[in-house]
Amino acid sequence: MTELKYLGENQFEGLEEVAAIARSVAWGAADILRSYYRGEPHTGDLNIENKKEGPVTAADIAVNHYILDNLQAAFGTQDFGYLSEETYKFQSKGVLSSPLPEAWIWIVDPLDGTRDFIDKTGEYAVQIALVYQGSPVLAAVAWPETEKVYYATKGGGTFVETRDGLITQVQVSDRNKLEDLSIIVSRTHRDDRFNNLLQQLPCKNLKYVGSVGCKIATIIEQEADIYISLSGKSAPKDWDMAAPELILTEAGGKFTYLDGSALKYNRGDVHQWGCLVASNGHCHDDLLAQTKQILEKVDG
Structure with missing residues (x-):
């Protein structure tokens, strides 16, 4: 089991190791989405359901299972809570009456941009965040169609990893008007x-x-x-x-x-x-x- 400790003043022990696992899970989730996006035979039909909150596909559900299974295998459920788009609706009929009790919460969107996924714009993402006492300390965002994963840790900067394993630090623009x-x-x-x-x-x-x-x-x-x-x-x-x-x-x-x-x-x-x-x-x-x-x- 991966150890993760809060040391105070936004300092965390083991965060980089946890980020590496989250990044790997994001890549795996991206690959699953790309297979559904291309209609590869082994993935099956999208089975689109139009829900009140928006469309849900077989891809959303498959990736949700993949991410939660892998995170829970790595981190367990004793110290970590899990909040996912595809699972929250089953908790208190979709309305959480109180916060999850754990200090560490994984917040997951297995397919952000389902409508864009269905419409084939290519602009959909996998989003995985770890929050500590309500604030994000680790994040991985995969943009499958660009074959990139963006990831960050609190105080550690933001990086982008490409399919060939090249990692580059990224910064916002300096435009100031x-x-x-x-x-x-x-x-x-x-x-x-x-x-x-x-x-x-x-x-x-x-x-x-x-x-x-x-x-x-x-x-x-x-x-x-x-x-x-x-x-x-x-x-x-x-x-x-x-x-x-x-x-x-x-x-x-x-x-x-x-x-x-x-x-x-x-x-x-x-x-x-x-x-x-x-x-x-x-x-x-x-x-x-x-x-x-x-x-x-x-x-x-």
Whole structure:
């Protein structure tokens, strides 16, 4: 069993060893998704089911089993809790009335961007995060169609690994004028309130990408600078944000609520309500202030 200890002041013993296991699991999950994506015979039909929270496929379920089986084999269930998109709905009928009791929680999205997976945009991801007392300390985000895994540890930076095993540290862009920054948005899921916000922000360059993990990867690849999540009738969940948050912040970016406070996970309600803002960090406070001002007018 892999040992992992909190030493105080955001210092952890054994975190790099745990990250290596998570990275390996992310690669295996990516391979499973790629086989389903290509319709390889041994994987079978996608069996798409349209649920209230969005579509679910056989690929989601297969990868969920693979990730949880491997993580639980490595870390057990005594000290580690597990929160997964595909399993939470069976706990208290989909509404966790209280946080999971463990200090260490694995938060897993086996297939982020299921709609993009079905529509064959290539913009889907595997997201695995380990949080300690509500804050992410380790993350792996696999973008299967680019054959890359982005991973980060708290205080250790963000790296990208390619299929040939080459590992490179990555950093966000140094663009520091708000009007020069690019906003990364979804092709769908944009209501009138969000579109009004986009129209009034000074940054007018838009880039369209699917999965949240792919969006944040695009920011740390310096191809975009800003991502904003604005909940309406629904909101993103813990597993949408936990792993992307850490790979962004460890690459030099910022990811906060609109009031500038840090995101928190495993609070009982898995929804991340409100306005969440991710950026390359250089104009983050100005971006928060302008976004707040615009939303107050829009909502007024």
